[in-house]
Amino acid sequence: xxxxxxxxxxxxxxxxxxxxxxxxxxxxxxxxxxxxxxxxxxxxxxxxxxxxxxxxxxxxxxxxxxxxxxxxxxxxxxxxxxxxxxxxxxxxxxxxxxxxxxxxxxxxxxxxxxxxxxxxxxxxxxxxxxxxxxxxxxxxxxxxxxxxxxxxxxxxxxxxxxxxxxxxxxxxxxxxxxxxxxxxxxxxxxxxxxxxxxxxxxxxxxxxxxxxxxxxxxxxxxxxxxxxxxxxxx
Amino acid sequence: xxxxxxxxxxxxxxxxxxxxxxxxxxxxxxxxxxxxxxxxxxxxxxxxxxxxxxxxxxxxxxxxxxxxxxxxxxxxxxxxxxxxxxxxxxxxxxxxxxxxxxxxxxxxxxxxxxxxxxxxxxxxxxxxxxxxxxxxxxxxxxxxxxxxxxxxxxxxxxxxxxxxxxxxxxxxxxxxxxxxxxxxxxxxxxxxxxxxxxxxxxxxxxxxxxxxxxxxxxxxxxxxxxxxxxxxxxxxxxxxxxxxxxxxxxxxxxxxxxxxxxxxxxxxxxxxxxxxxxxxxxxxxxxxxxxxx
Numbered sequence: 002x003x004x005x006x007x008x009x010x011x012x013x014x015x016x017x018x019x020x021x022x023x024x025x026x027x028x029x030x031x032x033x034x035x036x037x038x039x040x041x042x043x044x045x046x047x048x049x050x051x052x053x054x055x056x057x058x059x060x061x062x063x064x065x066x067x068x069x070x071x072x073x074x075x076x077x078x079x080x081x082x083x084x085x086x087x088x089x090x091x092x093x094x095x096x097x098x099x100x101x102x103x104x105x106x107x108x109x110x111x112x113x114x115x116x117x118x119x120x121x122x123x124x125x126x127x128x129x130x131x132x133x134x135x136x137x138x139x140x141x142x143x144x145x146x147x148x149x150x151x152x153x154x155x156x157x158x159x160x161x162x163x164x165x166x167x168x169x170x171x172x173x174x175x176x177x178x179x180x181x182x183x184x185x186x187x188x189x190x191x192x193x194x195x196x197x198x199x200x201x202x203x204x205x206x207x208x209x210x211x212x213x214x215x216x217x218x219x220x221x222x223x224x225x226x227x228x229x230x231x232x233x234x235x
Numbered sequence: 236x237x238x239x240x241x242x243x244x245x246x247x248x249x250x251x252x253x254x255x256x257x258x259x260x261x262x263x264x265x266x267x268x269x270x271x272x273x274x275x276x277x278x279x280x281x282x283x284x285x286x287x288x289x290x291x292x293x294x295x296x297x298x299x300x301x302x303x304x305x306x307x308x309x310x311x312x313x314x315x316x317x318x319x320x321x322x323x324x325x326x327x328x329x330x331x332x333x334x335x336x337x338x339x340x341x342x343x344x345x346x347x348x349x350x351x352x353x354x355x356x357x358x359x360x361x362x363x364x365x366x367x368x369x370x371x372x373x374x375x376x377x378x379x380x381x382x383x384x385x386x387x388x389x390x391x392x393x394x395x396x397x398x399x400x401x402x403x404x405x406x407x408x409x410x411x412x413x414x415x416x417x418x419x420x421x422x423x424x425x426x427x428x429x430x431x432x433x434x435x436x437x438x439x440x441x442x443x444x445x446x447x448x449x450x451x452x453x454x455x456x457x458x459x460x461x462x463x464x465x466x467x468x469x470x471x472x473x474x475x476x477x478x479x480x481x482x483x484x485x486x487x488x489x490x491x492x493x494x495x496x497x498x499x500x501x502x503x504x505x506x507x508x509x510x511x512x513x514x515x516x517x518x519x520x521x522x523x524x525x526x527x528x
Contacts, residue, residue: 007343015331066329075327078286079344080317082309234289 005081005089012066013059013093020058024051024101028108032116045134047112051105052139056098056146060153061162063090068158077235087154087227091219094146102139106132133204140211145172147215147222154230236264237300239391239423245284245294255280255447258294262391265420267413269434269455270427271519272444278427281444282395285425286319287312299390317345320384324396326376328368334379335364345387356382374405381412392416392424398433406430410437431515435459441515443522450522455515462513463498464521467491471508475501483521494521 028047067073076086109131149165156164240262248254255277262268272278283289285296287305296304298315307315328337334357342348357364360378362371371379377397384392392413398406413424414437428434434441434455441458443450467475472491476482479501483494494517495501498510513521 004344004346008340011336011339011343012329012332015329015336066331069330070325071323071327072329074283074288075321075323077288078316078319078321079341080313080346081344082313084309232290235283 002085002088005085006092008076008079008081009063009086009089009093012063013097016059016062016097020055020062020101021104023058024055024105025108027051027054028105028112032112045106045109045131048102048105048109048131048135049138051108052098052102052135053142055101055105056094056139056142059094059097060146060150063094064153064158064161067153074235083230084227087223087230091147091150091223091226094150095143095219098139098143102135106135109135129201130204133201133208136208137211140208140215141176143215144211144218145169147218148172150222151225151229154226155233238263238297239299240285240425241295241297242281242285243295243297245281245296246292247280247284247289248292249280253277253280253447254292255284258284258444258447258449260442260449260452262423262425264423265417266439267417267424267426267437269431269438269441269515270425270444271429271431271434271441271515272450273429273523277444277447279395280447282393282425282427286316286321286393317347317387318390320387320389320392322377322380322384322392322394322397324399325373326368326371326380328379330367330369332368333364334362334366334368334371337368337379337383341383342386347388349386349388353382353386356385373400374402377401377405377409381409385412385416390422392422394424394426394428396427396429398426398428398430406433413437431519434515438515441518443519445523457496458513458515458518460512461497461499462518463495463501463510464513464517465493465495465498465501465505465508465510467493467508471505475505475508478504485521485524492521494518 027050031047031050067076077083081089110128113128113131149161149168152161152164152168155161238261240260242258242260245258246254246256253275258277258281260268260270260281270278270281280289284291284294285298287296287303287307290305295302299318301311301315303312303315328340332340338348338350338353342350342353356378360375360382362375362379362382366375368376368379380397394413398409401409410433413426416422417424426434426438438455440453441455442452465471465475467490469491472484472493475493475495476484479495481496485492485494494513495510498512501508501510
């Protein structure tokens, strides 16, 4: 397993500059838009965007490289089991996502005093809220990735890409339906947090539930991916 | 001595139009085995089957004497694969990586990886560690793969069309490396190629596959030293083919070329018929396209 992770990390490392560059660009654009609008209520938007896009970008980049020049077939001939290849992929995407979410949150927090100094006062979000927003967006994005990853282990990259778009759409619909109309969840949350809950308690609760759901989905997805990848001809 | 690689009766339906059928071959220690055939004949599929990358409908694969198919236990596959080096026709490493980063990618997978050996090969092959994989020429990409394949104490090298597209100097260098690799008599090479001149120089055995089936499996000397091409008239060809077993003929407008298994015997028995030595190319052409007696 350690060998598989080391091998996978060797590739992930090369993705960091390009994905971080895109993230930084989006962060700067969002911050500039806020500054031009004098909008101070969306200080976590940059962190939110970076955290949400990183897992998907990492997954598609790695899947694309798998399909390039026969690397997938060559890797299958290395003394690494397919189970370890799959587990390493899940672990590396998760590690990469966490690092990028932390970086996004940090960038956002660092930007608060800078924005304050140019007269755009941050009234809404605190450091804690930025961190929680970043974590939750990363977790929801990771869930989306875990949902479609088995497709990338089962099919060729292009086919998996096409199929995953459909799954993403279903996932987004599910989230919207759940958050907008499925009151029992919000009622349950409010009953746990109490009446007039502290936003930090609510934030922790949401992040905790999202983290739990991500771990469960990740474990199930990893098991399915391992099963389909073992029987795949390379 | 134990065969390093052995396929017994391997069959696998790949598509409606192509399948491997009862493929049996062996790679003995100290040998360079040339694996030839036309494009689409089944060379790569056979190698995939040999390395456990595809499931088999029938047959067995033994690596270093142990059963090793796609269904073998993970631990056994890991152990056996650590002793195999692979060189493909295109450089398989992710294009975003630099030559110097390939060691972290591949070396970390092998328990027997030797950093000094790898650095030595990189230096000897003139590869710049700062060059990105996507900027490597075909020859350099092949050398990088070869450096990886030779840096973990592999016992068996498998080259799948590795010489295709290489210039003559690069092919020469590759063949020198392969000859040095098998020199100790313990290690072997399975070299898939349709450039038969490479095999004329290096191969100990030549195995030919066509349409998913093995056509012949012969020591190289039986082809390049014993077999011959007799240049006959129609009447001579008829007489020769009636007398000699295992001939094949290629008919031209005014003559007939006949592949004979032993050109010396033919020269003795039919001194009036000119008979040259056959090359692997000739042999392949006659076996795949020539008419049987």
